[in-house]
Amino acid sequence: MTDPLDRELLDLARTLDAADPLRSHLDAFADAPGVTAYLDGNSLGRPLRDIPEKLAAFVREDWGTRLIRSWNEQWMALPMELGDRIGRVALGAGAGQTVVADSTSVLIYKLMRAAATADPTRTELVIEAGNFPTDRFLAEGVAAETGLTLRWLEPDPVAGVTVADVAAVVSERTALVSLSHVDYRSGALADMPGITSVTHEAGALMMWDLCHSAGVVPMQLDDWGVDLAVGCTYKYLNGGPGSPAFAYLRRGLHGVLRQPIQGWWSAADIFAMGPEYVPSGDIRQLLSGTPPVTSMLAMQGMLDLIEGSTIESVRAKSRSLTDLAVRAYDAVLAPLGVRLLSPRDAELRGGHVTIGHADFRDVTRKLWAEGIIPDFRFPDGIRLGLSPLSTSHVETITGVLAVRDALESGDF
Template sequence: MTESLEDEHRRLAQVLSPDLLAEARRLDEADPLAQQLDVFVDAPGVAAYLDGNSLGRPLKDMPETAARFIREDWGTRLIRSWDEQWMELPMRLGDRIADVALGAAAGQTIVADSTSVLLYKLMRAAIAARPGRDEIVIEGGNFPTDRFIAAGVAEETGTTLRWIEPDAVTGVTAEEVATVVSDRTALVVLSHVDYRSGALADMPSITRAVKDSGAVMLWDLCHSVGVVPMQLDDWGVDMAVGCTYKYLNGGPGSPAFAYLRSEHQGRFSQPIHGWWGAADIFAMGPEYAPVAGIRQLLSGTPPVLSMLAMQGMLDLIADAGMAAVRAKSISLTDFAVRAYDELLAPLGVRLQSPRNASLRGGHVTIGHDSFQEVTQKLWKDGVIPDFRFPDGIRLGLSPLSTSHEETLRGVVAVRDALA
């Protein structure tokens, strides 16, 4: 143990109750995934990184991975790498995400474009597949991109938005969805994990309610993929979109993925007809004819270099198993709530996430009127959560790269900043 780490342990022991610090250390010692902590970059000057739900840490081997790609795959093989490996990479990597994190069979998931573009493609495809239906159902508190794109699609297609306004902490329920969907509903768009509160939606029950109405269900998985297990095939999900730079650690701006259930492929037509989605990509024919299968969701040339970082993280998740990742996530968020109760609740801080771990994703949100200023101070001090307007701090606890003691350091720093 280094002298600086010993000093930090002594400081923590002075400012915390012995029980809380002992609990963090006991949980870390018993953590079966503790060895994973050492494979991530340790950012200089950062005492606690609690923003893995916005941007995951890079792996330590990423510089060499990128250098090898530039030196060999690109620098040596040059354009031959398209035939040798890159042409199939969007589908191959999509299958890997499906197998490791989505509970989906091969041939239904593809890596391409941004979350925004893929949401647009799938929303338009769903509306076109349900002629005679003129409503899109979406949660009023959904992530802005989802709402903005849904509004744009509604304007383009002459459909009407129907809003669900659930409890801000507990999130949308199957009962609320069932009361809104009807024979006019073409599409329902919801997030699996609420980006604000971390509330975890009941995907199987909600999907069933939507499909019983004859509508199409589109899930946003950005805050759940890689941290919450799911079974898209078994749960009957029609389509889903997710990003790869949060719990999949793909890096800033890494491409998103889309899932389209096999039974819909060939029946749902996405609106951006680029050459990569054509049946014969090199025919250069006068008219667009879509390819059969999941490649039909592609439009332009895929961002190969931006697909590098997530591949190592998917290997780590696969080695750990999603069940173990979820167990670690629950342990971290439960401990964060425990630390909140002891250190922050007495200061008037509000818990803005579900207490029940089965109803919560991978982050915990706390609220206080001064948190915008507090967040600025925390960042200067090397403690990095994120702030969500108007008064929330999210403690994003990425299971493979976060310890319980690091979580405790973050909560202590929030307390000290408030003081």
């Protein structure tokens, strides 16, 4: 017989699912045989059900029939058109400031390197010591190339970086502050407008990593005065493994910052094949080589869903899912010594909840074998990544109860 507490949690989840205005979108995603709960949408979003046919049609028609003519007919403009759409749907960014191009790492390097050298009188780059490795590694590399000094923020690991943390380190020496909007570990949601404002008060540029917030947390890059931002498209935008990232560059910085990878796609006249490089004066200046057209296909269907639902509705369901996960944690995991490693307040949290226990590496291995797919993060954290359009409340409770059962069994 089902435990009364389990039944209570599952009944609550069913009630929330029945009232969910976005519940119809659950059927838009492809089935994964053998998977009972997919709780890793913050690492790799599920594919939409119609992706195989869309990819096949692309091969048959756009590529297979139109051949190279498709460059002139549609592909040349795709990086900018898709960037504008991401900006409109998810970023609060006006047209002409967002472009889809390279990997996240390459785009972070381009923008970070350009911003670091914008004002030669400024000698420091501020970044969080616990930021995602790519961000930190790139900051170290840019500092080595440019002679900048790194200033490392060490905030509370659960609450994340605050306005006060940044205000304490920025000065007339600061060239750039580079932070994540949502902490990849705890899910802490940074105060983007507040931190951007205090950075600007010091005369520095502000750059945001949006990888864990784009598509799940509303933002207003234009209104909040953000200078630069980069985000991936394979998490909450469901673009598929290795789908290209996007970069945002505030319009006032076009032609002012100069990115370091000067390829033919960012030239003012792309087909002039001239003897010297003259950069484009618009957002195309952030491109370098030929864009990955095939990898830009899958995310377009997810943008349709987000736009039709509105990013605010997506955020409302995200809060509901993560609140439910925290409630279930309190009921069945806290008594087993599991630690909550995310903020309790949904307003201070992004789209995932992290919990910690010394046995979680082995627990994750067991869960994966049983079709429960959360995400393990060193040293002992499980992230419950709850992508709102593809994850139900019942799926969320199923995953939390499976973590409990694995811990109690000790069979891992």
